[in-house]
Amino acid sequence: MVLLSGGLDSSTCLAMAREQGFVCHALTVTYGQRHQVELDAARRVAAALGATEHKEIAVDLGLFGGSALTDDIEVPKGRSEADISHGIPVTYVPARNTVFLSLALAWAEALDASDIFIGVNALDYSGYPDCRPEFIMAFENLANLATAMATEQGRRIRVHAPLIRMSKAQIIQAGLALGLDYGLTHSCYDPLGDGRPCGACDSCLLRAKGFAEAGITDPLWGP
Numbered sequence: 001m002v003l004l005s006g007g008l009d010s011s012t013c014l015a016m017a018r019e020q021g022f023v024c025h026a027l028t029v030t031y032g033q034r035h036q037v038e039l040d041a042a043r044r045v046a047a048a049l050g051a052t053e054h055k056e057i058a059v060d061l062g063l064f065g066g067s068a069l070t071d072d073i074e075v076p077k078g079r080s081e082a083d084i085s086h087g088i089p090v091t092y093v094p095a096r097n098t099v100f101l102s103l104a105l106a107w108a109e110a111l112d113a114s115d116i117f118i119g120v121n122a123l124d125y126s127g128y129p130d131c132r133p134e135f136i137m138a139f140e141n142l143a144n145l146a147t148a149m150a151t152e153q154g155r156r157i158r159v160h161a162p163l164i165r166m167s168k169a170q171i172i173q174a175g176l177a178l179g180l181d182y183g184l185t186h187s188c189y190d191p192l193g194d195g196r197p198c199g200a201c202d203s204c205l206l207r208a209k210g211f212a213e214a215g216i217t218d219p220l221w222g223p
């Protein structure tokens with residue numbers, strides 16, 4: 001069970017899960033985000049990486065708002081690296097990864113699958129609390145208390161977060177080594193009307209920093 005947003009991190013995570021020999025079922029959650037073009041990216045990546053099955057589930061977190069990604073709040077642009085690495089920005093979506101992992105756990109248990117992959121990253125990231133190793137470990141504990149698969153059948157559920165301690169450059173290099181075409185992915189929080197990335201939001205800036213550090217041209221921007 002792989003959570004797939006269509007972004008750089010989750011796409012790399014899917015490539016890694018496949019490389020480890022898992023039969024991959026990809027789950028994309030549409031949650032009322034501004035960046036609907038991510039969904040097209042998720043479909044392209046799932047197809048390109050040979051996911052056995054790709055499901056999309058709609059959970060409208062925009063009903064609650066409280067985030068620049070789901071509400072009428074401006075997405076910050078052009079922030080410095082120091083600003084990005086401090087505090088929790090308005091692009092944080094309340095409890096998003098808890099909701100996502102809960103949905104992934106539900107499908108995983110229905111499939112009789114005990115391995116869940118999520119592409120969170122706690123190094124080159126935006127300071128979201130639900131991207132940290134402590135959170136992943138806590139959710140894994142919860143999964144093993146919450147399901148019949150764990151409590152009745154004695155199956156140990158594992159939440160894999162293979163990118164959690166990698167830099168963006170390392171993630172990009174790992175994905176390229178696995179044959180992932182990053183031109184299929186999409187990272188921008190606030191794309192332009194025609195779907196192109198804005199180039200200035202935190203996500204665009206972290207992606208650009210990763211490609212620069214890896215010494216590679218981002219195929220989204222071309223040579």
Ligand code: ZN
Nearest residue numbers: 188198201204
């Ligand atoms: Zn952007």
